[in-house]
Amino acid sequence: MTEELVFDQEEVRVHGFELYEGTQLDVRAVISGMPKNVKDGFLLEEVAWSRFGHAYGSGHDVPERLTRLRSPDAETAGLALDLLWGSVVHQGTVGSVAPLTVPFLLRIAADPSAYGRAGVLGLAAAAARRAHWGYGTRSTFLRVATQELLCDCGGYLMNWSIEASRNAVTADVDLLLPLLDDADSDVRTSTCYTLATASGEAGRIIGALRARLIVERTPRVSASLVLAVAELGREHNVAGTAVWARALWADPTQPADVRVAAALAWLCLVNDPVPDDLRATLDVLVTDGLADVLDDVPWIAHVDDNGLDRTLDQMLNNALPGVLCDDPWARLRLCVAVPTHQRRDARPPAR
Structure with a gap:
């Protein structure tokens, strides 16, 4: 050619x-x-x-x-x-x-x-x-x-x-x-x-x-x-997506991983203030064990090494975005080289 x-x-x-x-x-x-x-x-x-x-x-x-x-x-x-x-x-x-x-x-x-x-x-x-x-x-x-x-x-x-x-x-x-x-x-x-x-x-x-x-x-x-x-x-702009997400995070019969992901999704789909019941739900559901799992979800992994913590902090508390490292490429190399469970730092509260 x-x-x-x-x-x-x-x-x-x-x-x-x-x-x-x-x-x-x-x-x-x-x-x-x-x-x-x-x-x-x-x-x-x-x-x-x-x-x-x-x-x-x-x-x-x-x-x-x-x-x-x-x-x-x-x-x-x-x-x-x-x-x-x-x-x-x-x-x-x-x-x-x-x-x-x-x-x-x-x-x-x-x-x-x-x-x-x-x-x-x-x-x-x-x-x-x-x-x-x-x-x-x-x-x-x-x-x-x-x-x-x-x-x-x-x-x-x-x-x-x-x-x-x-x-x-x-x-x-x-x-x-x-x-x-x-x-x-x-x-x-x-x-x-x-x-x-x-x-x-x-x-x-x-x-x-x-x-x-x-x-x-x-x-x-x-x-x-x-x-x-x-x-x-x-x-x-698919109609009903936000309604679907809210129904998931509010449903106590759903597993924690689904409810937390749906809560993140709903927050991105609406402009409403963060409701108290959502904060309360996340306080109960977000454990170190769940975060270890969800930190490897691609969307969350691309936020930070401790991705779920950083994502919740930004969505719930309006924390400033940005990688918490002077050298983000060094951080990314670390993420590749060291298993997630060996990189867990002290976890701040979700709210």
Whole structure:
């Protein structure tokens, strides 16, 4: 494939991003035009990788990494996944090449024999949402995209990249929905986080998430199902989502993980003052044991190491958002290296 088209930052400064809108330098157009046989057959040579970029330059090296990610050798696949994470979604910045990886990442994750399927799905989800590290406020916690203009390391409009990734997720909903029943609870959790980014099919996805919630017995997954429903409801203005969330957190027959997740969801779906009965409910339900579980729910994990504490503090007490560390990248490395149960600090009260 010829790679003669080049994104020109100087031209954008003069004419704006509209210059490239709808062209083959608009990654949204490239994703929408990607043939199904290319995706299903992993015809990576048919994709214009070099036309787009990541944190370290051209995306020409992405197809080799995707190929290695499919390796039956865990070390080879694991290294490829690490390299993809470090480049196409670098420190929360979604590179313009990232959306092109999403259809292939989803197909790898759908293969039961693939390595690191939950992490592969997590990368697809990261390409399809605005990072919210340190932000657990009612207005930011369940926000997929943003109206604020954001650019990646190469000056490309990140809003387009996120939108393209969300469209790619929507196009492959049929691949993702069966993963809600996957035997691996980590895969089910990551599937929730990925499905919540979809730009369409909201009603169908919400129906599947709610159906799974009825039979789900793993607390981390149940909480993720609730938050995914709420995020889709908020993003797509689905009527009745807030009523549904309130009914869940107020229902004493529901498990604590569902009720706490529903309380967080409801707070993000309405502008009402925090009611006393919600505060009282959380005071009873939020224990160290529950927090150890919910801190690993993706939405909460991206707020802070002690994510549930920090999220509740921001939502209930209007605490200032932001990562409580001078070096957030050191904190993130610590989170990866040390198991959650070994990182638990003294827990402040929820109110």
